[in-house]
Amino acid sequence: MIAHRGLTLPDDTHAENTLASVASALSAGAVYVESDCRVTRDGVVVLFHDDTVERVTGDPRPVADLTLRELDALMEDRGGLLTLATALDGFPEARWNLDVKAAAAAEGVGRLVAPHAERVLVASFSDxxxxxxxxxxxxxxAEIRPATSAGRGAITRMLAATSVGSARLARRALDGIDALQVPERSGRIRVLSDRLIRLAHDAGAEVHVWTVNDIERMRELVARGVDGIVTDRADLALDALG
Structure with a gap:
């Protein structure tokens, strides 16, 4: 079970990807936490999903236009801003699934996760x-390479391999990939299939599905051989499937 941006329940006052949301997920029993990485105007990598802070704070400015101090002040009463450095050092028991949301964050993410590579998976839609x-x-x-998941290009090649049932093409698509992280569907396109799960496993990659909040659906996916489920409700998932 991978806690999607930590754990934020409907009645909670804290926002996603915050100190409070991560603490809540770990307190519920989660080990794996998914989060997103962006960089502030003064070059600090922070955990934040959107390009702007408007949805979370009401302020329309982009994360990249705010200094760490400004962003920290905006998030003070919303659960507390987490920098990547603080997240990695402050939650040493957590395993992190980190989505690099901005090109400017890539170098900082890599540098910061190097001492923690054994408990980090680096992800991005952009290969x-x-x-x-x-x-x-x-x-x-880094003494070892962090785990990594397929970007959009690798996923597209894997879907092509799945459509023709080619193990050779699947191995090529997933070369160097530890996890294939996909939704069940993308618009009208069915992404997840039993054939895709089998070919990914044969190529040595896990299959993680996002974002699933229905307990019965989680059980069905586990029964089909899915290795990881990204969920907003890690509390319910761990209770039902733990």
Whole structure:
């Protein structure tokens, strides 16, 4: 069970991707936490999903236009801002699934996760950002490569391999990939299939599905062989499936 941006219940006053949401997820029993990485105007990598802070704070400015001090003040009564450095050092028991949301964050993410590589998976829809973060981690002296998941290009190639049932093409698409993280559907396109799960496993990659909040659906996915489920309700999932 991968806690999507931590754990924020409907009645909670704290926002996603905050100190409070991560603490809540871990308190519920989660081990794996999914979060998103952006960078402030003064170059600090922070956990924040959106390009702007408007949805969370009402302020329309982009994260990249705010200093750490300004962003910290905006998030003070919304659960507390988490920098990536604080998240990694402050929650040493957590395993992190980190989505590099901005190109400017890739180098900082890689450098910061280098000492924690054994408990980090680097993700991004952009294979370029993902690979840049992995390269920065290696340059920073990481003893092992962090785990990594497929970006949009690799996922597209995997879907093509699945459509023709080619194990050879699947292995090529997932070369260097530890996890295939996908939704069940993307618009009218069915992404997850039993064939995709089988080919991914044969290629040595796990399959993680996002974002699933229905307990019965989670049980069905686990029964089909899915390895990880990204969920907003880690509390319910851990209670039902733990």
């Amino acid at each position: 370029e950002r993902r690979l840049a973060a992995l390269a920065a981690s290696a340059d920073a002296g």
